[in-house]
Amino acid sequence: MNKIKEAFQNVTAGEELKEKTLNNVLDELSKAEAKGRSVKQRRFAVAAVCIVFVFASVAFGGYRVYAKPVSYITVDVDSSVELGINRWGKVVATDSFNSEGEDLLRRNDVEGEEYQNALKRLFSDDEMIDSCKSGEEFLLSVLSEDEDIKKDVENICSGYGMRYNCQSANRKDREQSRKENISTGKYCHQKNQQKQRVQKQEQSSQEHNSDGQQHRIKNYKTQNHNTQNHDGKGQMKGKRATN
Amino acid sequence: MKSESEIKRAIDKYADMLQRICLLHLKNTQDAEDIFQNVFLKYAMYDYVFANEKHEKAWLIKVAVNECKDVLKSFYKRNILPSDVIEDMKSNGTWSMSFIADEDDKEKEIVLEAVLSLPEKYKTVIYLYYFEDYSGEEIADITKRSKSSVYKLLSRGRSILREKLGGDGFE
Numbered sequence: 001m002n003k004i005k006e007a008f009q010n011v012t013a014g015e016e017l018k019e020k021t022l023n024n025v026l027d028e029l030s031k032a033e034a035k036g037r038s039v040k041q042r043r044f045a046v047a048a049v050c051i052v053f054v055f056a057s058v059a060f061g062g063y064r065v066y067a068k069p070v071s072y073i074t075v076d077v078d079s080s081v082e083l084g085i086n087r088w089g090k091v092v093a094t095d096s097f098n099s100e101g102e103d104l105l106r107r108n109d110v111e112g113e114e115y116q117n118a119l120k121r122l123f124s125d126d127e128m129i130d131s132c133k134s135g136e137e138f139l140l141s142v143l144s145e146d147e148d149i150k151k152d153v154e155n156i157c158s159g160y161g162m163r164y165n166c167q168s169a170n171r172k173d174r175e176q177s178r179k180e181n182i183s184t185g186k187y188c189h190q191k192n193q194q195k196q197r198v199q200k201q202e203q204s205s206q207e208h209n210s211d212g213q214q215h216r217i218k219n220y221k222t223q224n225h226n227t228q229n230h231d232g233k234g235q236m237k238g239k240r241a242t243n
Numbered sequence: 244m245k246s247e248s249e250i251k252r253a254i255d256k257y258a259d260m261l262q263r264i265c266l267l268h269l270k271n272t273q274d275a276e277d278i279f280q281n282v283f284l285k286y287a288m289y290d291y292v293f294a295n296e297k298h299e300k301a302w303l304i305k306v307a308v309n310e311c312k313d314v315l316k317s318f319y320k321r322n323i324l325p326s327d328v329i330e331d332m333k334s335n336g337t338w339s340m341s342f343i344a345d346e347d348d349k350e351k352e353i354v355l356e357a358v359l360s361l362p363e364k365y366k367t368v369i370y371l372y373y374f375e376d377y378s379g380e381e382i383a384d385i386t387k388r389s390k391s392s393v394y395k396l397l398s399r400g401r402s403i404l405r406e407k408l409g410g411d412g413f414e
Contacts, residue, residue: 013259100392126363
């Protein structure tokens with residue numbers, strides 16, 4: 001027998017806990033049964049109203065409006081995922097860009113939830129908590145006309161004490177990232193890094209040019225000085241020449 | 244809705260397993276009572292018939308792990324050391340851990356502490372594999388992960404345990 005099995009074998013539930021659980025469960029069941037009839041009637045009424053409402057919404061194309069994402073949030077750490085959010089702030093579409101992201105969404109079905117709750121649920125996933133604890137940087141992007149969404153996302157990230165980089169993205173970024181099959185957040189991050197690299201290169205080449213110029217001036221001065229030192233008349237000649 | 248005798252049978256049969264799952268994830272014994280009540284209440288209210296005992300057990304594991312995760316969502320609770328749980332259990336009568344009181348058997352406590360100190364994502368997989376004898380495929384089904392991810396977690400979990408316990412002796 002392996003030692004893990006041996007170690008866990010001695011962990012058992014106490015009789016007191018078992019008895020207490022049985023009594024509590026039976027209590028809850030009898031309460032539920034007593035409420036049952038009125039709850040059933042109420043449920044039937046609510047269900048009927050909902051059905052009418054849903055049919056009416058569908059008839060007016062409401063569902064299409066509901067299901068259309070107008071904003072997008074992407075999260076990248078080990079997992080890479082995207083949440084599509086409708087105009088009511090609900091997650092109506094999810095997408096993953098790697099197998100870790102696929103697993104994450106499989107474990108946490110966040111469709112239909114408010115985007116704040118959806119993010120909290122994803123950040124509470126074991127993998128995410130481990131990444132957060134190990135100090136990995138979370139790359140996030142928010143594509144939305146509503147600026148409050150980005151603030152909300154940043155507040156949630158801060159609440160979890162994570163190291164994050166949240167960027168605003170536009171439709172063009174998203175289209176381009178889709179073509180490269182990466183998340184918008186990662187695409188924006190790469191774009192920024194590339195921009196910084198180009199800026200650095202330009203800066204260093206400018207510095208190099210000015211250094212070269214200074215070097216030439218210095219060389220010229222030294223040569224001139226040397227000529228003057230070797231030939232004592234040089235100075236006089238120079239003076240005369242300027243005169 | 245299930246009958247009283249069915250609920251009693253389930254509690255008698257699966258309470259120990261549930262206790263171990265609570266021990267893996269929870270940081271105090273009071274939460275365990277809530278988990279027990281919630282899990283068995285859900286079981287009692289579950290209207291579908293289980294295909295077999297294996298199906299029933301896997302269902303209970305899934306529900307229990309999810310309940311524990313809900314409790315664990317507080318950042319504070321995640322950061323209490325596993326040794327605190329064991330101390331808590333030593334002083335609490337509702338949890339029975341017979342070997343903890345046994346001074347000669349410290350090794351088991353060390354192994355248990357090592358498993359409890361694993362990052363969350365490894366604990367369930369290691370427990371289901373080594374204690375419940377589930378295969379990688381079955382664990383993937385229960386934990387809603389891909390097979391490759393389960394094997395990856397198992398191998399990383401094992402290497403952490405090897406480091407902590409100084410060798411393969413736990414296998």
